[in-house]
Amino acid sequence: MSEKLILIDGHSILNRAFYGVPDLTNAEGIHTNAMYGFLNILFKFLDEEKPDYITVAFDLSAPTFRHKVFDGYKGTRKPMQPELKQQVPLMKELLKAMNITVVEQEGYEADDILGTIAKESAAKGIDVSIVSGDRDLLQLADEHIKIRIPKTKKGVTEVEDYYPSDVFNLYGVTPHEFIDVKALMGDTSDNIPGAPGVGPKTASAIIQKYHSLDNVFEHLCELKPPKAKISITENVEQIKMSRFLSEIKIDVPIDYKVEDSKAGDFFNENSYELFKKYNFKNMLKKFENTDIIAKDPECYEYFKKISDFADVENVFNKAVDIAGGIEKIGLSIVRENELIAVGITLSDTEIYYIPVSGFVTESYLADRLSDVVSVASNRNIASANIKDYLDIFEKDKINGYPLVSEKAFIDTAIAAYLLHPSNESYDYESLGREFLSLTYPSKTELLGKLSINKAVNEAEDNLIKYACLSSYAYYKCADKITEQLKSENMYELFETIEMPLIFVLFEMQQQGISVDKQALVDYSKVLGTKISVLEKEIYEAAGEEFNINSPKQLGVILFERLGMPNGKKTKSGYSTAADVLEKLAPDYPVVSKILEYRQLAKLKSTYADGLTQYISEDGRIHGTFNQTITATGRISSTEPNLQNIPIRMEMGKAIRKVFVPKDGFVFLDADYSQIELRILAHMSGDEKLIEAYNSSADIHRATAAQVFGVPLEEVTDEQRRNAKAVNFGIIYGMSSFGLSQDLSISRKEAKEYIERYFASYPTIKTFIDGLVSDAKEKGYSLTMYNRRREIPEIKSSNFMQRSFGERVAMNAPIQGTAADIIKLAMINVYNALKEHNLRSRLILQVHDELLVETAEDEVDTVKQIMLDGMKNAVSLKVPLEVDLKEGKDWLEAH
Missing domain, CATH: 1.20.1060.10 (Taq DNA Polymerase; Chain T, domain 4)
Incomplete structure (x- = not known):
């Protein structure tokens, strides 16, 4: 059997991948989509062909022009997108790290290099596959050279293969004649002229008949169709130039020996580091059976399942001792509907799996976990998604509140979210990869589609790995994450907002909200x-x-x-x-x-019928509040989404009427008034806007007076409406087009409104421009509390993406700060209700609004708590105003 060589047209495949794969960036903001797509195509061909040799050819510099010159003419190409250009040298570096031969030659294009290597290798009896998106390479096809052209359709890569017979079947010409077909057609992508108006079918038909351009030129007078005859006759020299530029050289003086490009050793220490750096998660699995990363990390040898009562007691006693000091432990809770097991890491060599078994009952395990948590106060219990498990530590309560100190935990998922709020996952596998440079098998890899309950019986070994690995990852990551939060000035945000909020959201979920089921049916x-x-x-x-x-x-x-x-x-x-x-x-x-x-x-x-399925036996809906979903820092609500109850139409508002307090209680609903505009006033420092708020003016009327240059008392309703649209539009980076749509006015008028606004409030214009320039420089925006929002789109060469990034840069600091403030308010209200030993409970948060189910004899106290907690959440240059209402259902309270 003949040896095989794969030749890859580097720039062609990289370019194809760039436009075929959505934009990706790693943690450093480096664009990686072209490299990711290139590697997918590379691995596809490696798996299919299992070649003996592999080589990738690149143009020596980014291909912004063709090196071939015809009487002083150089065909030109469109400049390469910056995001793609950035990836070319990185791709070369990665290929070399994989021990794949990369070839470049000054003065020659990649296709000339490919042509030369292909012909020389085929002459030695080696079977060659050339992978490229460039059909010019069809001219190289022969019995030992196959041209392979990948095409992506609906996210799936398909490949067209061409031997000489395939070229003939498609175009009716030989590979050598195909050069003349291309010469007649020209190439608009490379700005190579041919015969204008002569397309593939006509060009193929002409060469099928005359077999060469020289013969075509000798028979110009008899060419058909007439349009082609005229075009070819008038452009003979241009077509000759096109042929010169289309023909691939096969005699490039290149120092290349096929024996030096042996395929193998792709997955080594150097390539592993780069795959990690670029966050090619799926591809890291290719290293699993190498010496670089063992399927089982070193810590596996310390995994120990214990169910003997004395051993379990010893582990928990030691855990209590550690938790009461300053050292950390890692904790992973394994449960479905009930507690199944615990993964607990006490040190690098003490990693235990403790299942519910025999003497170790579910209640015993919960009690012992409570013992550990009760003595911890130095954020030394490292775990993830703690809110989902707080009910386990409810052994002791006061007035219904668990006696668990929020200072006991460090939630690694929330910490990682603050560092990278746009990441898809913050599980132990992601943590291990980012903070430990280790690739752990995921929960899905270990358990597949098995439920936890089924895994106990059908895949216990892997369940043990899952529990122990996750607890170990939390344990090992905790200090690294803490250090990074501190270095990025985000630890205070984590410490004073996100961690305390876990307990607030847990209590809200536990309480739920009562629903009048019959009213819902009606x-x-x-x-x-x-x-x-x-x-x-x-x-x-x-x-x-x-x-x-x-x-x-x-x-x-x-x-x-x-x-x-x-x-x-x-x-x-x-x-x-x-x-x-x-x-x-x-x-x-x-x-x-x-x-x-x-x-x-x-x-x-969604609501009238959809909400019914979420009503529990106690007649209440216990939704889920999420901290790590939105990039802005806002809390999200799922199962069901109670934050998205429609309120703009009357029938939509009516849905709130079915939410009612329990007997002896009322609803108190408090809503921040124009919080984002107030934050804009504070953060920009604009004196006019600050003065308007401090004088208790109608802010939209005050803005209208400024923008339209009229006395406050003479502002019309229409002027106020327009000013209101501009006020809120500015926060969201609204364009003149968007404003014109909102107000049903021309773009010219909308543009004038915006210009007048910025002329009236010049400090705001400077502030917003500063937000955009800062984000362009850093790649992210910051709130008042240093909450970070990564904005890779802001550096995109694509106008639409870049514009989106700029709007995000304008809005994220304001919206994110509003999210931080409402969280602080929630913590204030929660703590005050708890400290006053009240029966009233905070049960819902919707954007800038808090809902408290309030005991009728506690209404006055709770009103004051809500007003104090929300108004004093932060000190701004303008007052925070709160609208507070009482009602027997949510609609009435709102």
Whole structure:
């Protein structure tokens, strides 16, 4: 069997990968998508062909021009995108680290190098595969040279293979004749001229008949079709130049020996470090069976399952001693519906798995864990997602609050989130990779799709690994994460906001919110009736029945049957997105009905019917509040999302009426007034805005007076409305286009409003510009509390992505600061309710709003607690105002 050589066109595949893989960056902000895509393609061909040799050819410099010159002409290419250009030298470095031969030659392009190596190797009887996205290389195909062109379709890489017969079947010409086909066509991507108007089919037909350009030029008078004849006749010299530029050289004077490019030893210490650096998580698994990283890290030898009562007691006694001092322990809780086991790390060589078994009952395990936690106060119990397990440590309570000190824990997931808030995961595998430079098998790799309960019986060895590995990772990472938080000036944020908040959110989840189930059923019926009426009215206006929920059918009805204007048809049909319909609604009543139908259908399915499944046996919904989901720092709500209850339409507001306090209680709802604008005033230091707030002026009316140059008392309602739109638009980096859409005015008018605003508040303009320039320099933004938001998009060469990044840079410091302040307010209110030994409980947070289920005899005390806790959460240059209401349901309180 012949030996095999794979030749890869470096720039071509890197370029293809760059545009085929969404933008990726590592922790340092280095773009990595082209490298990631390149490696995927590389591994695909290595797995398929298992070559004896491999070589990658690059142009010596970034290919912004062609080196071949024809009578002084150089074909030109578009400049390389900066994000791609950054990755070229990194890709070369990575390939060399993988012991893959990289070839470059001054004065020659990669395709000339590939052509030379391919022909010389084929002459030695070696089978060659050339991998490239450039069809010019088809001219090299012969019985020992296969051209392989990868194409990505819907995220899947497919490959077209070409031997001479394949070239002939597709183009009707030989590989050598293909050069002349290309010469006639030209190449717009390289700005290589050919015969204008002559496409692939015509060029192929002409060369099929005449076989060479020289013969074509000798028969110009008989060429067909007439348009091609004219174009070729008028551009003979241009076509000759095109042929010269299209022909690949096969005699480049290059110092290359195929024997020196043996394939193998791809996965070594050098490549491992680079794969880690660029966060190629999936590819790190390729190192598992090498000496670089053993499948089982060294700590595995210290994993010990213990269920003997005396051994367990000794471990917990030692854990209590450690937790009472300053040394750390690692703790991993394993449970499904009930406590199954504990993974606990006491030192590098003391890593234990303690399952519920025999004398070690679930209650015993919970009690002993409580003993450990109760003595800890130096953040020396390292774990992750602690909120999910706080109920285990509820052995002792006062007035329903567990006696667990929040100073006992360091939640490694939350700490890692603060450092990289856009990461997908903060599990032990991610922590190990980032902070320990170790690749651990993931929970999925160890347990597959098994539930914890099933794993106990079917995969206990791997369950032990999962519990011990995670506890060990938390233990080993804790100090490193703490050091990094301190070095990045984020430890105070972690210490004073995020860690205490865990206990607040836990209590909110435990309390839940009461729902009047019958009212929910009645609400669903009302919605159903309204939806049925709307359906009939829509069918009547359309002249036929159709599926209103089908965008395709709806598009046909609106833009074909009813003939509405501005229908934009795509492969999947007309767009019927909300913004499209909202533009049509003022002139077409049926469109208004369709929009209302959609809103009501959403209310019914998501809330009226959807909430029912979340009501527990106690009649309350116990949702989940998440700290590590949003990049802004805001808390999110899931199962269900109670933060997204619609309030803009009357029927949407009505859903709040089904949320009610328990008997003997009322709801107190407190909402910050214009907190983000107040933060803008404080952070920018704009004296006029600060003065307006300190004088208790209507801020939107005051802004209108400034912007439109009229006395405060003469500001019209329309001017105030426009000023309000600008006020809030500025915070979110709104453009003149966005403002014009909001106010239904021209972009010119909107632009003038924004310019007037910045002329009236010049300090704000300077402040916002500063936020953008700082983010461009650092790659991230910061809140008042040093919360970081990474913004890789701000350095993108893509205008849309860069504009998005700039808007984020304007808004993230303000929105993130608002998130920090409401968290501080929650902590204040929670602590005060607890310290006053009250029965009232904080049960819900929605953006800038807090809801407390308040005992009727505690209303006055709680009102003061809420006002004090929220107003005094932070000291700004302007006062924090709070709107506080009382009600017998959430709607009435809001």
